[in-house]
Amino acid sequence: MTNGEVSDLSALWGSGLPKPAPTPKPHYHGHRDRLRDRATAGGFAALPDYELIELYLFRTLPRGDVKPLAKALLARFGSVGGVLGASLDELKTVSGVGEAVALDLKLLHEATLRVSRERVARRPVITSSSQLHAYVKAALAHEPREQFRVLFLDKKNQLIADEVLNRGTVDHAPVYPREVMRRALELSSSAIILVHNHPSGDPSPSGADITMTKEIIAAGRALRIAIHDHLVVGRDGVASFKALGLL
Template sequence: MDDVSESARNGGFADLNQGHRERLRERVRLGGFAGLPDYELLELHLFRTFPRGDVKPKAKALLARFGSLGGVLGASIDELKTVAGIGASAALDLKLVHESALRIGRESIAKRPVISSWSALLGYVRIALANEAREQFRVLFLDKKNQLIADERMNQGTVDHAPVYPREVMRRALELSASALILVHNHPSGDPTPSGQDIDMTRQIIDAGRSLRISVHDHLVVGREGVASFKALGLI
């Protein structure tokens, strides 16, 4: 094939790709985002990172690698870069979406008693932890009005264990003048059912806080299959 024919062929593909982009954008303008499958939503986002070319294979490869839209956005930058065609810029742009969702979720629980906005809290912890590849232990520190003072990661471990030290949790609670805690950790396996080790560790933290008059309202275990509450299960 000569250079003219090759150029014409590439130009034809460019025209087809541009036409696809415009048709997808027009569908959103007319009908909104709700009817789009996840791969097309990802395509729309990737259009901004890749101003030319067909990004559908990249979008479908991301979903195949991480299993869901939440899995894509919850993946680390290094993990995202393992997908063909996804470099540092595209990975960073995807993580910006995840960080924005986290901050919106945090705002929904930051200015009112956490216990009175329980559904917002569950949504927030799922965004934060449901798709984490490693077990992570977080603590929500609350004031006397049960308003959020801080949400802090106390430890990050392996795929099935994140060691937590009750004295470190209480030390940080005293530093923040917290009156109560909500413990949160994830199960990368996807099943949020508390383990025997989870139950023992929770009891140790409750015991450590009792003499300091720092209560533990709940312990939430987050997995892709849902969120388990120690309080709802009668474990606290």
């Protein structure tokens, strides 16, 4: 366009003819600021799950509308816990989730686990069952494969270590009593709590779970290592052998 043409257009607009309509702003324009303001004013607890995830995604994806992505993550994994508990590869199956988003979500998950672990470690584990159950549920409720882990305790029933002793398939994680006892002796542990998950979601102990627990109890008795409980974790809750009268 020449200078003359620009002058001609200016003259036309000056004569009262309508100017071209401005480019419309995206429908989400200002949404981030409004959401931050609501979170600040009303507290994070008042936000629905998808908005909580949105707020977190703002840091990873500084531009664009992330509400559809937050809703897609919840639709795929069912809950905030399900989103954070999903593996890196599972997260990346959701359209719009790349390496950066998946990694940041897993970092958030690890941070929540460490906070829960600190609460458990500060006091005798067997006297803080609600915090213990919250911790193992956060760690295992959304694991896609069965995982067997052991909480090793000292003479004061405080946590020495939480270790994964085996990872298995969707419905089985083999465990050997001698391996459990060997590790307990290495850590000078006086007592242990067994923990494993049921990826099906139902935490009800199976016949195989009960048999395996009895074998570990027998092995521990010979070494004077107590088995305080066996917790089975599922999306539907945490089952305690002790509470069920199975220990």
